[in-house]
Amino acid sequence: MTGIRSAIFLVLAVLVTAPFGFAVPLAGLFGYRAGCWVAKVYAASIIHLARWCCGIRWTVEGMENVPQTPVVLMAKHQSAWETVFMQGTFGPQCWIVKKELLWLPFIGWGLLGIRAIPIDRSSGKSARDQIVEKGAMRIAQGMNVSIFPEGTRIPVGQRGRYGMGGALLAVKSGTPIVPIAHNAGECWGRYAFRKHAGLVRVVIGKPIATVGREAADVNREMEEWIEARMRELNPERYAG
Numbered sequence: 001m002t003g004i005r006s007a008i009f010l011v012l013a014v015l016v017t018a019p020f021g022f023a024v025p026l027a028g029l030f031g032y033r034a035g036c037w038v039a040k041v042y043a044a045s046i047i048h049l050a051r052w053c054c055g056i057r058w059t060v061e062g063m064e065n066v067p068q069t070p071v072v073l074m075a076k077h078q079s080a081w082e083t084v085f086m087q088g089t090f091g092p093q094c095w096i097v098k099k100e101l102l103w104l105p106f107i108g109w110g111l112l113g114i115r116a117i118p119i120d121r122s123s124g125k126s127a128r129d130q131i132v133e134k135g136a137m138r139i140a141q142g143m144n145v146s147i148f149p150e151g152t153r154i155p156v157g158q159r160g161r162y163g164m165g166g167a168l169l170a171v172k173s174g175t176p177i178v179p180i181a182h183n184a185g186e187c188w189g190r191y192a193f194r195k196h197a198g199l200v201r202v203v204i205g206k207p208i209a210t211v212g213r214e215a216a217d218v219n220r221e222m223e224e225w226i227e228a229r230m231r232e233l234n235p236e237r238y239a240g
Contacts, residue, residue, distance in 0.1 A: 002054075006195045009053035016045050021106025028113030032143060035113035036092035042110070043088030050081065055197025056187045058085065062204035066090065070139045071178045071207060072170045076226055077148035078156060078185030079192075081200065085184070086146055093144035096131055096165065098151075115143065119165075131165035136173040145169065149222070156185035157237030159227060167210075167219035176207035179222050181229035203229050 020042040028035030050056045073090060075082055087093065095111065099118035102108040111118075117134045119127040135145045149167075150160030170177045180202065187198040205225050210218050231238045 002194050002196060005054050006193055009049055009195060010193070012049050012053065013046055016042070016049065017106050020045075021109045024110040024113035026113075028115070032094075032115050032141065033092055035115070036143075039110060039114050040088055043084040043086075046084045047081070047088050050084075050188070050195060054187075054195035056081065056195060056200060057198070058200040058202060060089075060202045060204065062206075065204050065206045066178055067176065067207060070142060070144050071176050072135075072139075072166055073144055073146040073178050073180060074149050074166050074222055074226075075146070075180035076182055076230060077150050077153050077160075078182070079153060079188040079190055081184035081188040082180075082182055082202075085182075085200075085202065086180070090144060090146075092142065093146045094135075094138045096135070096145065096147045117145075128163075128165045128168055132169045132172050135169040139169075139173050139175050145175075149219075153185075153190045155190050156183070157234065159230075162219060162223040164215055164219055167215040167222065170208075170210040171213060171215045171218055174211045176209060177218065177222050178207050179205040179225045181205075181226045181233060183230070183233045186234070201233055203233070205229070 024035055024038045024042065027038040073086060073093065075086065094115045094117060097111060097116050097118055099120055102111055102118050115138060117130065119130050138145055147166040149162040151163055154160040182200060182202040184200045187196050187200055208218060208221055
């Protein structure tokens with residue numbers, strides 16, 4: 001049954017993605033707010049499809065911690081679920097993405113519509129400079145900037161290397177970081193076709209101040225907060 005429900009979800013998700021692949025960049029021609037609004041409707045559609053088709057439910061703790069002013073959203077990355085959750089939950093936001101994603105039909109076009117910042121992850125300092133320069137421009141325009149600091153999807157119970165780009169952006173622009181932990185990988189596995197019914201718990205932390213601080217200290221605080229929450233969400237995954 002899980003396979004059948006996952007197949008139904010995939011078919012419906014493709015059918016939904018195709019028209020939004022055109023709608024988001026077209027709306028983006030009228031400004032980032034229009035593009036982000038259409039993208040938010042798309043993301044909400046996908047996350048609710050996952051609930052209806054696959055039984056993936058969710059709870060959110062700490063939504064009151066998200067300010068009305070722009071922030072840098074930094075989240076654990078386990079699956080595609082948290083991507084659509086964040087896009088469908090928070091205000092106008094642009095994403096720091098690997099440049100290869102822009103080559104994807106529909107998805108790539110949509111990322112252009114929300115002013116995503118593509119980077120070459122292999123370029124090191126150059127990629128960090130792009131995050132800081134272009135990210136600061138988006139923040140000045142009133143957008144949140146969303147980043148997965150580990151850079152790629154990490155299997156449940158594991159920990160990737162947290163890059164410095166987001167912390168550098170936050171410190172240099174004086175923007176708070178809002179850390180996010182979740183266990184979406186328990187239901188929607190890393191690159192997995194099968195989606196399993198269950199409850200995803202999302203925990204949003206209080207904003208981390210960045211003004212007058214070193215990026216390394218900010219990055220360490222953010223990483224320690226996220227990883228500590230992960231151990232609370234799934235202690236059995238981190239045994240030993």
